[in-house]
Amino acid sequence: KLQHAFDLKRMGFDTWVRIGLTSAVNIFIGLIVILNPFSTVAWLMRLVGIGFLFSGVTDLITTIYVSKKASEYYVDGKAEETDEEIK
Structure with a gap:
């Protein structure tokens, strides 16, 4: 990367x-x-643990968000409109 930086500077x-x-x-x-x-090694293990926690929290938030949007999509009848457009 250092060589790339010097090349870009040039x-x-x-x-x-x-x-x-x-x-x-x-x-x-x-x-x-x-x-x-x-x-x-001790810092690396802490960093890995923080990474797993972050991944779990973001997965949970994403799952809740997508589930909410999917239920709105099917409850509001948008899915049926799309099916009728295909036919």
Whole structure:
């Protein structure tokens, strides 16, 4: 990514800064993992747990939302209108 950032800078694109910053963050995180692997594992497990919680909450919200919209679709008769249009 760092090489891509330098290439974009040479070509005159402004987005090289964002890509350069993300590559710097990746390098920094990689150094932390290499220099302190045992505490990194504890943080990784916390991050995975947070990710699972986030995924579960968003799945629940999405399921409730889609279920509500589907029931509105079928109760309001929109599904029947679509079926009649097909025939």
